[in-house]
Amino acid sequence: MTDNLKDIPVFVAAVEAGSFAQAATRLHLSRSAVGKSIARLEARLGVRLFQRTTRSQSLTDNGALFYERCQRALEEIRSAESLLETGKHQVRGRLRISLPVLFGRQCVAPLLIELAQEHPGLDLEMSFSDRVVDIVEEGFDMAVRNGALPENSLLVARRLGEHRMVLCASPEYLRKKGTPETVADLRQHTAINYQRAGKVLPWQLADNEGQPHSFIPASSLNMDDLQVIADTALAGFGLAWLPCWMVRKEIREGKLTPLLKQAPDVRFDVQAVWQQTPHLPLKVRVVVDRLVSHLPSVMSVDV
Missing domain, CATH: 1.10.10.10 (Winged helix-like DNA-binding domain superfamily/Winged helix DNA-binding domain)
Structure with a gap:
């Protein structure tokens, strides 16, 4: 049999x-x-x-x-295995998790590697892609995603924290072009845009009165890699709208200057997503709990 x-x-x-x-x-x-x-x-x-x-x-x-x-x-x-795992408090088995490339590499992977060292029976398979994978169809146990999630009755989500965005430029660029004081001033500056799947994503900024503005600035340079955008801003090409966790070191060292600091912050939720199931596997629960407890401090930065 x-x-x-x-x-x-x-x-x-x-x-x-x-x-x-x-x-x-x-x-x-x-x-x-x-x-x-x-x-x-x-x-x-x-x-x-x-x-x-x-x-x-x-x-x-x-x-x-x-x-x-x-x-x-x-x-x-x-479900039966999950119940038995929970009773024994032993984490084991293979867990496939989908992560955004840069955020996953810098913020999530170090936490998961540390977790794997604590649980020798846990086999982690991390896949890095900015594509929104179909968890069910592609056989993933869970995923970490940034921003708003589409409605999906097959999935469950848990908020892990939030990351702030910062508009920034190099001191060299600002010496040449001047420092923008309002959202309207940005029209006079050179922007470096981020695109995904061939589509340029809009900047979402609040003005000094707290009113939100969503727009795509005119730019001669569009890229699908945030790290290259940060490098280009560091080289003095123009303004970049980037996650704080990504450029905190450069801001602290004075290599990039945060702009429009008087305006309210723009923040996006970070969420763990997994397939709805009557009994959540212990390996998924342990990973999610670790991210909930440790990820906010990894992402936090005062700019």
Whole structure:
């Protein structure tokens, strides 16, 4: 019976990944191993589970029925494991987490590495991408995201803290171009814009009276890498709107000057997101609790 059951998680992964190749990547198997596992399962059941062509893969009616029951059974097993883990207070198993590239590298990864050292049974798999991954479809246990989240009934979110944004420029640039005192003054200055997925993201600034302004400043330089934007601002090219945690060292050392300090701060929530489940796995709970308790101090900076 044990040998018969080992092919079922592979089958479920193949359905949820959308292809044998993607399932192989998630399971750290070869594509041929996934194919053989599905073939064994089909032979044992005496039915075809997938309708396969050279370009696509879809479930047969029997496959869809079998997947529904298998997915339900595996969820029950995961819930049972979670309850047992909680009782033993032991954190173990693989946890796949998606992180924004720069924020994840500078602020989150050091905390998770420290946590992994405390729990030798925890296998952390950190994936760094500024793309908003589909946690369910791509097989992640959780993700850390910045900013507002879209409505999604399949996901649960917990606020980890907030990060402030700062408008800044190098002293050299300000000596040449002058220091802007109001939001309206920014029209006379050179901006360095951040773009994601080919779209330039607007600056969101408050004026001296606290009124919010969202706009895309005219710029001849648009980049999809925040670190390069910071480096360009340091080189004296123009104004940059960046997270405080990213440029705190440069501001403290006087290499960048914060601007419009009299205006209220603009802040964005940082949140942990995971798939809704009746029993939250202990490994997810421990990671989220660590981030809630430690991440705010990592992000805090007085500029």
